[in-house]
């Protein structure tokens with residue numbers, strides 16, 4: 038078994054060294070895994086190898102590599118590990134502001150599921166020259182891809198206007214914006230999900246004028262998120278609804 042593992046190690050993408058049996062589990066940051074893996078990917082590259090105990094894991098952190106995995110290797114990387122079967126998805130997008138551009142910008146910077154839903158490799162495949170073995174878990178880090186400096190200008194800036202002069206959409210064709218992922222296992226509820234964000238939000242904004250509570254300034258609004266599989270605001274945003282438009 039030892040030699041078997043060593044032989045495959047030479048074909049693996051780069052990644053932080055791990056401990057015997059534990060792999061990289063001891064380095065696992067439960068509170069913000071997408072941030073931790075994004076930081077690691079800056080050191081080890083946008084196709085990075087981790088071991089969670091005995092489970093081999095790939096982390097994809099750039100638009101280019103997401104295209105390679107989800108388009109060129111869509112078939113081999115389209116299974117699901119059984120552990121995620123009952124994960125709940127969140128459709129709460131009510132912390133975003135107006136118009137589809139803003140929805141897109143929100144989905145870029147705060148994807149509802151930052152590490153998307155893990156996949157499992159079923160067939161041995163070559164990704165970017167590396168040999169990836171069956172049973173490897175694949176995480177596509179949508180959080181990192183939304184901040185990919187090769188794909189986005191000033192990626193950390195919340196600037197919905199960037200979509201006014203661009204055709205980039207979240208339908209799974211443009212790999213720099215994949216909150217619903219892409220390929221044959223992408224979200225079948227994409228249209229319902231997007232409408233559930235856009236319609237309530239549009240109605241709320243059309244019907245009321247909104248103000249910050251007395252004494253609160255724009256700069257006081259924080260965008261921190263709670264640790265978890267899906268994105269929830271850490272601190273609630275309280276707004277005052279005024280002037281009902283009849």
Ligand code: HEM
Pocket residue numbers: 117126127128149150153154155156216217218219220221222223224225226227229230231234
């Ligand atoms: C803003 C709302 C939503 C977001 C961001 C979202 C995101 C996702 C993501 C990232 C995946 C994994 C896709 C992949 O691995 O390629 C997924 C899968 C899935 N989603 Fe959604 N989703 C949303 C709403 C919905 C809704 C409204 C439904 C159903 C009415 C739905 C049903 C599903 C199902 C059944 C899968 C599993 C598909 C498969 O494994 O083949 N989603 N979703």
